[in-house]
Amino acid sequence: MPEYRATPWLIEYAHHPELASELEDLGLVPAGCLVLDNGHDLSLEWSAAYEQDIQRYFLENAERPEPILVTPDGTVSAEVGDWYGGASLRVRTLLADGALVETKLRWPVFPPWPKRMQRGRRLTDLETEMTRHCARGRSIVVADGSPAQVLARHRDHVSEAERERTTVAVPLRSMDDVENIANAAFAHAQQVETAGLLLVGVLHVVGGLLAVAALLLGWLVGPWWLCLFAVPVVALAWWASVPVLVIARRWKRWRPPFPWVVQRRSRILTPGA
Structure with a gap:
């Protein structure tokens, strides 16, 4: 699985250096960059599920560094990236309880969505897509406006989380901490996506069992035309796969918790460490 790795400050190779400069003007300090390392797989075969122009975007931007800036107290990290031609900014804070x-x-x-998922796009919206990895122990909100407004919204967000969880923010000590947080968040996102796929798998199993039941009833008990129900049941289960997968993005209860709130030994930081 791809993993983030920390690199030195490589702003000349990054997208939207003007956004990084604006964050510096707001008092944040350059800390380094993150690169999503695809390991030995440079073919990005998974991108074949997308339209050709999106595949080209993935290939052109594979392993491009994303600048990381932190507040002087180390409790806030800001990641600057590109979102299909537009600026992307993600701000993170780790709390003492993980x-x-x-x-x-x-x-x-x-x-962009994979081609086979296109028919489900009307069932979701941008806000849902941006927060679909929100779960117990991982709070995600969306902010509008300038970097200053995003940082202000994040400060309020952190204050709300600290009060709700009765805990405090933890300062980052190095880019290794930033890397570990990014990888934990990335792995958790994969777990959330897998949970949705498991739900679809359950749907397929139920559909298969109903189809088998229809065949057995028609063959052993009768009338024979009960066997005909097997085909529409299987077809319905297949057709419903995409809508169920998309609608499941709204169901927070299906999402696994962020691991650091349930696995205390996995936490990388403690207050005052």
Whole structure:
């Protein structure tokens, strides 16, 4: 699975350096960059599920560094990136109980979807897509406006989370901490996506069992035309896969919790460490 790795400050290779400069003007300090490392798989075969122009975007931007800036006290990190031609800004704070607080600048465009998922797009919206990895121990909100407004919204977001969870923000010590948080969040996002796929798998199993039941009833008990119900049941289960997967994005109860709030030994930071 791809992983983030920390690199030195490589602003000359990054998208939207003007956004990083604006964050510096607001008092944040350059800390380094994050690169999503695809390991030995440079083919990005998974991108074949997308339209050709999106595949080209993935290939052109694979492993491009994303600048990381932090507040002087180390409790806030800001990640600057590109979102299909527009600026992307994600601000994070880790709390002492392992919870992750995130504030995102609203995406300029709706994210591209795999071709087979296109028919489900009307069942969701931009806000849902941006917060679909929100779960117990991971709070995500969307902010509009300038970097200053995003940071202000994040400060309010952190204060709300601290009061709700009766805990405090933890300062980051190095880019290693930023890297570990990014990888934990990335792995958690994969777990959330897998939970949706498992739900679709359950749908397929139920559909298969109903189809088998219809065949057995028609064959052993009768009347014979009960067997005909097997075909529409299987077809319905297949057709419903995409809508169920998309609608499940709204069901927070299905999402696994952020691991650092349930696995205390996995936390990388403690207050005052």
